[in-house]
C-alpha cells in the first residue's frame with residue numbers, strides 16, 4: 504500500500520481521503536510596487552490520517568499556506584476546502600465554528616493568554632466552545648508533554664519550551680481532526696522536541712488524526728509521511744518516506760537559490776533537532792530511505808551571486 508500522503512497534482516477526486524485541499528491558492532500582501540506574492544497558485548491535497556511536513560526557505564510561504572488552509576487568513580485567489588467544505592467564501596461566523604470544532608493550531612508564536620495559567624490555556628478553546636474535555640485524553644496529553652507540575656503557572660512563569668508544550672497541548676486537547684503545527688519543535692530542546700514529534704506521530708497512527716507541520720529541521724521532518732517543499736510561494740518538490748539525511752540533502756539545494764523576493768536561506772537549516780527518531784528510520788515500518796519524487800516545476804538551482812544573511 505503506498506497511498507501518497509499528499510499531492511499537488513490538480514484534479515484529484517478522492518475527496519474522502521483528503522483532509523484539506525487547495526486549488527490555485529494565491530495570497531498577495533500589499534499592493535502596487537510593494538506587493539509580496541506569498542503564495543503563487545498552490546494546488547495541494549493534504550491526505551487524511553497522514554503526517555505531512557512543509558519545508559522551505561524563510562519567507563517561502565509556509566506559515567501563510569498553513570494559515571490559509573486553516574481558514575485563519577483570507578486568500579487573494581483560489582479555493583480551499585476542509586474535507587468537503589469549501590471554506591473560501593464562508594462567513595466569519597461559520598469559519599470560526601468550523602475552526603473551533605475541527606482544527607487545532609500550534610502557532611509559530613505560542614499565542615498563549617498571559618492572564619491564564621497553563622491548564623486554563625490548554626482547555627480554553629473547549630471552554631469557549633462549551634465542550635467538556637475527554638479527561639483521560641487530556642491526562643495523557645499533559646503527561647506526555649511533561650506539563651503536570653506546571654499547570655498552575657502563567658506563561659510568563661514558563662520557559663519558551665514549556666510555553667511551546669502548553670501550545671501543543673492546547674492544539675491536541677480537543678482531539679481535532681486536523682492539526683496544523685508551525686515549527687512546533689523550534690523552541691524545544693531535543694528531548695522535548697522528540698516527545699512532541701512522537702506525540703504528533705501517535706496522534707496520526709493511533710488516533711487517525713491528520714497533522715500538517717512546518718519545520719526547518721530535517722530530523723523533525725523525518726517523522727512525517729511526506730515532505731512538501733516550498734520556494735517562492737510554490738510547491739516545488741515533495742518527498743515520501745523522508746529520512747533526515749535525504750531531507751537535509753534536498754534542503755541544501757535551497758541554500759544556493761537566490762529567489763526573486765529574497766526567499767533564500769543560509770546554511771543554518773536543520774540545526775535544531777537534526778537527529779532521526781529513536782528507532783533510526785523513525786516511523787516507517789518498511790525502513791525505506793527517502794524516495795524523492797521531483798516535479799517538473801522544480802526550482803532552478805543556479806548558484807546565487809550573494810548569500811542572503813538577513814533571513815528570519
Ligand SMILES: Nc1ncnc2c1ncn2[C@@H]1O[C@H](COP(=O)(O)OP(=O)(O)OP(=O)(O)O)[C@@H](O)[C@H]1O
Pocket residue numbers: 532533539540541559560561562563564565566567568611764815
Ligand atoms: N502580514 C504580512 N504583510 C506583508 N507581507 C507578509 C505578511 N505576512 C507574510 N508576509 C510575507 O509573505 C512571505 C511569506 O511569509 P511566511 O510567513 O508565510 O513565510 P515562512 O515560509 O513561514 O517563513 P519563516 O520560515 O521565516 O517562518 C514573506 O515574504 C513575508 O515577508
Ligand SMILES: [Mg+2]
Pocket residue numbers: 565566567611685
Ligand atoms: Mg513561518
